Amino acid sequence: MALRLLRGKDGRLTAYAPVAGGIARWTETEPGGPDWDGPQVFEAPGLSDICVAQGRDGYVHLVGLRRRPVGDERTDLEVVHATQYQTGRPMTAWHSLSTPYPKDWRKALRIGPPSAAVDANGALYVFIRNAGHGVCARRQDAKGNWGPWEDLKGRDVRDGLCATATGDGRVELLATTGEGALRWYQPEPGARLRRGDDVPARPRPDSVSAVESSRDTVTHYWRDAMTGAVLAYRPDGDDAVSLGGEAGTGPVAVARAEIAGHDCTVLAHREAKSGRLAVAAHPTEHESAGVWWTPTGDPGTGAPALAVDGVGRLVVATLSADGALHVARQKRSEPGLALGGWRRA
Numbered sequence: 001m002a003l004r005l006l007r008g009k010d011g012r013l014t015a016y017a018p019v020a021g022g023i024a025r026w027t028e029t030e031p032g033g034p035d036w037d038g039p040q041v042f043e044a045p046g047l048s049d050i051c052v053a054q055g056r057d058g059y060v061h062l063v064g065l066r067r068r069p070v071g072d073e074r075t076d077l078e079v080v081h082a083t084q085y086q087t088g089r090p091m092t093a094w095h096s097l098s099t100p101y102p103k104d105w106r107k108a109l110r111i112g113p114p115s116a117a118v119d120a121n122g123a124l125y126v127f128i129r130n131a132g133h134g135v136c137a138r139r140q141d142a143k144g145n146w147g148p149w150e151d152l153k154g155r156d157v158r159d160g161l162c163a164t165a166t167g168d169g170r171v172e173l174l175a176t177t178g179e180g181a182l183r184w185y186q187p188e189p190g191a192r193l194r195r196g197d198d199v200p201a202r203p204r205p206d207s208v209s210a211v212e213s214s215r216d217t218v219t220h221y222w223r224d225a226m227t228g229a230v231l232a233y234r235p236d237g238d239d240a241v242s243l244g245g246e247a248g249t250g251p252v253a254v255a256r257a258e259i260a261g262h263d264c265t266v267l268a269h270r271e272a273k274s275g276r277l278a279v280a281a282h283p284t285e286h287e288s289a290g291v292w293w294t295p296t297g298d299p300g301t302g303a304p305a306l307a308v309d310g311v312g313r314l315v316v317a318t319l320s321a322d323g324a325l326h327v328a329r330q331k332r333s334e335p336g337l338a339l340g341g342w343r344r345a
Contacts, residue, residue, distance in 0.1 A: 002250075002251060002253075002302060002303040002305070003015065003016070003017045003302055003303060003304065003305040003317060003318065003319055004016045004017075004052045004305055005305035005306065005307040005315065005317045006052065006054050006060060006307060007307055007308065007309065007310065008058050008060075008086065008087030008088075009057070009058035009086075009087070010031065010086075010087050010310075011031030011032075011309070011310025011311075012027060012028040012029075012030065012031050012087045012088070012310060013027075013028045013033070013307055013309055013310070013315060014026065014027045014028070014060070014084075014087055014088070015027075015036075015038075015305065015317055015325050015345070016052055016060075016062070017039075017302075017319060017323075017325070018048075018050055019039075019041060019323065021043055021044065021045055021047075022041050022042050022043040022044045022045075022047065023041070023042045023044060023047075023050065023062065024038070024039040024040070024041050024042075024323070025038055025039060025040045025041075025042065026038035026039050026040075026325050026345050027040075027087060027088045028309075028310075031309065031310025031311060032309050032310050032311035032313070033309065033315075033327070033329070034327075034329075034343060036325070036327075036345035037088070038325075038345065039323075039325070039345075042091055044064075044066070044094060046066045046067045046068055047064045047065070047066050047080070047094070048064060048065050048066075048067070048113075049064055049065045049112075049113035049114065050062055050063065050064035051063050051064070051113070051114050051115050051116050052116075053116040053117050053118050053124065053163070053165075054118065055118030055119075055122045055124075055165075056118075056120070056122070056167075056169070057122050058086070058087075059083055059084070059085055059118075059122070060083065060084040061081065061082075061083055061116060061118065061124050062081070062082045062083070062084070062091065063079065063080070063081050063097075063114045063116045063124075063126050064079075064080055064114065065077055065078070065079060065080070065111070065113065065114065066078055066079075066080045066094065066096075070105075074105060075105070075109065076105050076108070077099065077105070077108045077109050077111070078096045078097065078098055078099060078108070079096070079097040079098065079099055079111075079114055079126065079128065079138075080094040080095060080096055080097065081094065081095050081097055081124070081126070081140075082094045082095070097126060097138055097146065098149075099111055099128075099149070100128075100130055100131075100136045100149040100151070101131060107131040108131075110131040111128045111129060111130055111131060111136075112128055112129030112130075112157075112158075112159040112160075112161070113128070113129075113159055113160070113161070114126050114127060114128050114161070115127045115128075115161035115162055115163040115173070116163055117163035117164055117165040117171045117172075117173075118165055118169075119165055119169040119170070119171050119186075119189060119190065120165075120168055120169020120170075120189040120190065121141070121142040121169065121189075121190065122142045123139055123140055123141050123142050123190075124139070124140040125137060125138075125139050125140075125163060125171050126138045126139075126140075127152075127161050127163050127173055128161070129157045129158070129159055129161060129175070130151070130157075133154075133155065133156055133157045133158075134151065134152065134153050134154040134155060134157055135151075135152040135153070135154045135157055135161070135173070135175055135182075135184070136149050136150065136151055136152065137149070137150050137152055137173075137193065138150065152184055152193060152195070153195070154175060154177075154182050154195075155177065156177040156178045156179065157175045157176070157177055157182065158175075158176045158177060158178065158205035159205055159206060160175075160176055160205040160206035160207065160208060161173060161174070161175050161208075162174045162175075162208035162209060162210055162220070164210040164211075164212070164218055166212045166215070166216050166217070166218060167212055167215065167216075168189055168215070168216050169189040169190070170185070170186045170187075170188065170189050170216060171185070171186050171193065172184070172185045172186070172210070172218050172235075173185070173193070174199070174203075174208050174210065174220050176203045176204070176205045176207075176208060176222070179202065180198055180199055180200065180201060180202055181198070181199035181201055181202075181203055181208075181222075182195070182196075182198060182199070183195070183196035183197070183198075183199055183235060184196060185235070196235060197235075199220075199233065199235075200239070200240075201222070201224070201231060201233060201240050202224065202225040202226065203222035203223065203224070203225060203231075204222065204223040204224070204225050204228070206250070206251065207222045207223035207250065207251050207252070208220060208221070208222040208251065209221050209222070209251050209252050209253065209254050210254070211254045211255065211256060211265060212256075213234070213256070213265065213284050213285045214284070214285060217234060217285075218234070218235070219232055219233070219234050219265070219285065220232070220233045220234070220235075221233075221243075221252050221254055221267070222252075223245075223248075223252075224242075227246055228245075228246045228248070228249075229242045229243070229244060229245060229246045230242070230243040230244065230245035230248070230252055230267065230269070231243065232287045234285070241287040241288060243267070243280065243282070243287060243290075243291050244280075244291060244293060245267075245269060245278070245280070245291075245293055247271050247272060247273065247278070247293075248269035248270060248271055248272060248278060248293075249269070249270055249271070249272040250269060250270060250302070250303045251269070251303050252267050252268065252269045252303075253267065253268040253269065253303060253304045253305050253306040253316075254266070254267055254268075254306065255306035255307055255308060255314065256284055256308075257281075257306075257308050257313075257314040257330065258312065259281060259314075259330075259336065259337050260335055260336060262283060263283070263284045264281045264282065264283055264284055264337075265281065265282055265283075265284045265285075266279065266280070266281045266306055266314055266337065267279070267280045267281070267291065268280075268304045268306055268316055269303065269304070270300070270302070270303060270304065270318075271295065274295065274299060275299030275300060275301075276295045276296065276297055276298065276299055276300075277295065277296050277297050277300070277304050277316065277318055278293040278294060278295050278296070279293070279294055279296055279316065279337065279339070280292060280293045280294065281337045294337075296316070296328065296339055296342075297318065297326065297328065297342050298320070298326075298342070299321070300318045300319055300320050300321060300326070301319055301320070301321050302318070302319050304316060304317060304318045305317045305318070309329065312332075313329045313330040313332060314329070314330035314337070315327060315328070315329050315330070316328045316329075316339060320344075324344055324345070325344070325345035326342050326343065326344055326345070327342070327343050327345055328340055328341065328342045328343070
């Protein structure tokens with residue numbers, strides 16, 4: 001699980017990060033900050049590979065893998081799910097979603113980390129790389145009822161699935177393979193997932209992120225497997241566009257924000273050598289304008305997170321080496337993408 005930063009229905013931001021034996025959570029005391037409560041740690045023994053998804057209702061869904069030793073030679077693994085219904089409120093208990101292999105614990109141990117997205121009706125979709133290196137999905141309807149695991153097929157799928165949903169609630173999934181990337185999508189909200197055309201690129205596993213860049217259009221970002229450069233790609237559009245960033249590592253955080261009155265897409269990643277963050281922006285869906293990566297803050301750990309706070313400012317969040325949350329906010333009084341000073345939450 002990478003650090004995640006989400007805005008609730010009341011306008012307050014919440015940060016989620018993995019810690020030993022559970023999840024840490026920080027919550028703004030009021031929309032726009034600057035103060036935070038936390039970290040509050042929710043214990044979850046055996047839990048790993050957590051992902052987070054949020055629906056239009058503001059509910060935050062957490063999905064992960066839980067391992068439980070059974071005797072000396074066996075370990076059971078299951079996909080589990082918990083929900084936070086309101087900002088700052090407790091999470092529900094973790095509920096088992098089993099796996100596509102409920103009678104074969106050895107196969108279950110071979111599944112990959114989950115990814116999740118929420119559709120227009122509040123239905124949660126959970127995706128995993130299965131034991132045969134294809135993709136399986138399970139769907140919860142708006143009433144909370146779960147359907148069976150469904151085999152979406154695919155071949156040579158690697159870890160690092162990336163699920164996202166548009167504002168209209170249409171779900172998309174991108175999966176990296178050894179030779180390229182596979183895409184599934186809903187042609188309309190609530191429809192069955194379809195397999196799209198294979199993506200003509202080779203993303204690094206665990207490097208893919210996505211954002212809705214215009215109504216019902218998703219732009220995917222990843223690192224090129226050969227060069228490490230950040231690429232932007234829209235299905236049914238032109239070829240992927242390089243945005244530089246070869247000095248970075250890990251997935252790229254992405255969010256849309258208003259900069260000097262313009263709709264822009266903001267990117268952030270951690271530089272491999274210095275350990276500092278680098279931030280860049282471009283006019284949304286105009287990647288050809290180019291970007292300039294600007295270092296900021298002190299060295300830290302893990303991938304950063306981006307969000308827009310309750311008063312419309314871009315917020316950049318990162319974890320320091322000691323696990324503390326550090327936050328910088330957009331200075332909207334200055335031209336361009338200007339960040340204020342970093343503050344420890």
